[in-house]
Amino acid sequence: MAKSGIGGQFELVDGNSKKVSSQELLGKWLLIYFGFTHCPDICPDEMQKMVDTVNLLEKDGIDVIPVFISVDPDRDTPQVVKKYASEFSSKIIALTGNKEQVQQAAKAFRVYHSLGPKDKFEDYIVDHTIITYLINPKGNFVDYYGNRKNAQQMRNSILSHMKNYEILEKKSWLDAMFK
Numbered sequence: 001m002a003k004s005g006i007g008g009q010f011e012l013v014d015g016n017s018k019k020v021s022s023q024e025l026l027g028k029w030l031l032i033y034f035g036f037t038h039c040p041d042i043c044p045d046e047m048q049k050m051v052d053t054v055n056l057l058e059k060d061g062i063d064v065i066p067v068f069i070s071v072d073p074d075r076d077t078p079q080v081v082k083k084y085a086s087e088f089s090s091k092i093i094a095l096t097g098n099k100e101q102v103q104q105a106a107k108a109f110r111v112y113h114s115l116g117p118k119d120k121f122e123d124y125i126v127d128h129t130i131i132t133y134l135i136n137p138k139g140n141f142v143d144y145y146g147n148r149k150n151a152q153q154m155r156n157s158i159l160s161h162m163k164n165y166e167i168l169e170k171k172s173w174l175d176a177m178f179k
Helices: 042-059 078-086 099-108 151-177
Strands: 011-014 019-021 029-035 064-070 093-096 113-115 126-128 132-135 141-145
Touching (some): 011 078, 011 099, 029 042, 029 151, 042 132, 042 151, 064 099, 132 151
Parallel strands (some): 029 064, 064 093
Antiparallel strands (some): 029 132, 113 126
């Protein structure tokens, strides 16, 4: 877990109902967004921005894995999150789980989420934190991006964090050699 207390281990399932743990994602830079597939406006905008950011970084020769985690496990089955994510990009790892698994992941990232009242059609909105998290290859929280940041700003920030990470990793390696 990062020193900030944001982030941590989780185990969810992907769109093929295969278990995916946070441990399996180590070694990669991640952008993680918590949302829900029935979201009428904000989630689609944030998902598209996450994909746009990943595409900009890809043009720089840099791989960052976009991850979508549902906060609505009642409706967002593995098949539903898979279909939803594929509407934005085949690069997205779409995850869901049972209520306890989703709650554990949300708690690890300090993501607020709450089901709103149901209407006469049993439909509802899920109020939730609107943040995309940047996670480094060690699984540590690095930064977050709210809905006021655009894809270009996110790209620039991520590139800066990656450079700092490389410098710190080299320094740590050198320090270890001379101890």
